[in-house]
Every structure is written in structure tokens, then in C-alpha cells.
Amino acid sequence: DQQVKQNSPSLSVQEGRISILNCDYTNSMFDYFLWYKKYPAEGPTFLISISSIKDKNEDGRFTVFLNKSAKHLSLHIVPSQPGDSAVYFCAASRDSSYKLIFGSGTRLLVRP
Amino acid sequence: GAGVSQSPSNKVTEKGKDVELRCDPISGHTALYWYRQSLGQGLEFLIYFQGNSAPDKSGLPSDRFSAERTGGSVSTLTIQRTQQEDSAVYLCASSLLTKRGYTDTQYFGPGTRLTVL
Numbered sequence: 001d002q003q004v005k006q007n008s009p010s011l012s013v014q015e016g017r018i019s020i021l022n023c024d025y026t027n028s029m030f031d032y033f034l035w036y037k038k039y040p041a042e043g044p045t046f047l048i049s050i051s052s053i054k055d056k057n058e059d060g061r062f063t064v065f066l067n068k069s070a071k072h073l074s075l076h077i078v079p080s081q082p083g084d085s086a087v088y089f090c091a092a093s094r095d096s097s098y099k100l101i102f103g104s105g106t107r108l109l110v111r112p
Numbered sequence: 113g114a115g116v117s118q119s120p121s122n123k124v125t126e127k128g129k130d131v132e133l134r135c136d137p138i139s140g141h142t143a144l145y146w147y148r149q150s151l152g153q154g155l156e157f158l159i160y161f162q163g164n165s166a167p168d169k170s171g172l173p174s175d176r177f178s179a180e181r182t183g184g185s186v187s188t189l190t191i192q193r194t195q196q197e198d199s200a201v202y203l204c205a206s207s208l209l210t211k212r213g214y215t216d217t218q219y220f221g222p223g224t225r226l227t228v229l
Contacts (some may be wrong), residue, residue, distance in 0.1 A: 004154065032171060036220075043116065043203055043220030044155070098143065098207070099168070100218070102154035 003027045004092050006103035014111050019077040021106050022092035026056075026071065030092040034100065035064060035075045038087045048075070080110045114138070116221035118204050124227045125194055132187045133224045137206030145207075145218060147177055150200040153228050158202075161187065163209070194228045201225050 005024045013019045021035075031052040036044035050057040050064045050073070057064050063076045077084055087107045089098040117136045139153040142205055144174050157171040161181045172178070176194075181187040181215050200221040207216035 002154075006154075008174070041222060043205070043222050045220070063198050074114045091155075097218075098145065098160055098162075098218075099171075100155070104152060104154045109212075 002104075003030075004090060004101050004103040006088075006090060006099045006106050008106050009104070010107040010109070012111060013080050014110045015082055016059075019075075019080045019084065019091075019108055019110065020077060021075040021077075021088050021108065023073045023075075023103055024071060025092050027092070027101075028071065029094045030101075031095065032075050032093045033066060033098065034091045035062075036089045036091060036092075036102075037084075038089065038105070044089055070078070076078075077108075080108075082110045082112050085110050115164075116219055118202075118221040118224050120224060121222065122225045122227075124229065126229050127196060127206055128193055130192045130196055131191065131226065132225070133191075133202050133204075135187045135189070135204030135206075135221060137185065137187070137204070138161035138219055140208070141219070142164050142184065142209050143207045143216065143218075144181055145205040146187070146189050147203045147205065148177045148200040149203060149223070155203060158189070194226075196228045199226055 034049040035047040037047045048062050066073045074100040087105045089105045091102045119134045142163045144161040147155040148154050156229045159179045160168040176192045179189045203223045205218040207218045
């Protein structure tokens, strides 16, 4: 029973364009959401997060949107750069706890 | 400062053997986590240590799995009588003190790729 789903295993975009990575969740008790980025042979690194009291959080080229009624969040990267090519995981927690539930990841390829 | 380190980076073992995976957290981080990532899956929480509190072992898949954290720093994940389904990347993370209602950023190590033949 996957509580956090990333239905697109891969995404390819042109450099300079917008990348949109999507994530759906089933547990309405989740109140904190995160995105991690992972390069090959490295551990995931934290990218951006959002609390359920907000619907948008922005950090430079990265923006996360949260739609609680649809139980959906998305990560927008604009403009996309080749160095953004990585696997992106979304994660969620309940009561802002340490126990993160991860999606299966989306592999992003940004073409020069 | 140094990040989270794990050893070995790769481990190949035969079914039925025991393995030990090591994690060195970031200095000063009191919270330590183990996750595993099976092929095509997301990260799966295994166990959480916080200071001197009893660990949260709720994610351990069977009693063949155990972990300890000595001196509040280095941690070892032990898998006894390994099975082929244990093959995965085992990731360790650490964070600063967590408080209820506040999630500290978890910093991950590069992982140990375990292959059970």
C-alpha cells in the first residue's frame, strides 16, 4: 500500500524549460512534505519542503506547490539546467515526525 | 565538515550469511536513521535512534534485522541469515535533535549496496 506515489518514473525536458515533477499521496494526516534529489552513487539531498498550512514554497529556481484537496504536490524547476538531471523523491510525514514516507522517485533528464 | 559516511559501499554475500553495515553520522547529530531502497522502490524506513531514548524499530522487516548505536555516534545494521530479498541499497541518515512537531532535515550517506546471491 503506497501512501506516496510518483507515477512518472522518468521525465525529459529541454534546458531552459520548466520541469514539473508530480507526487500524489493518500494519507490525509500527512502534514509535512519534502523533495529530495539524488545523484548516482550518492545519498539523497534535501531540496525543499512545505508544511500543510501553506500551498506554495519557493527557493530560487525551485517551487513546491501543495493541493491538499487533491492530495497532490508538485515540484517546479525553472529554468531547468543539465545539472538538475537526477532522481527526485517526494516524501511525506505525519505530525511533522521523523518517519518519512518516500515515493519511488522520478528520474529527470535535462537535455542541453 | 564531513557528511554521513557508510561502509562498505558494496557488499556481495551468499544467502544465509550474516552482514554488518556501518554508518558514521555527522558529528553532533543526535538522531540517526536507517532506510533501505529496493530496486524500483522508494526509501523504506527501518529504524530510528535519538540520543539515549529507546530506538524506534517499527520499520524493521523481520527479526533477522537489528541495529545498534554505540556511544551515541556510529551505528551498525546487522542482517542475519541473509535472503535474496534483502538485496537493496541501505541508506543511513542523521539529523540534529528532533522535537515533536518539528522535522529536522535528514542528511543521507551514499548507501551500501547489498547483493545476496
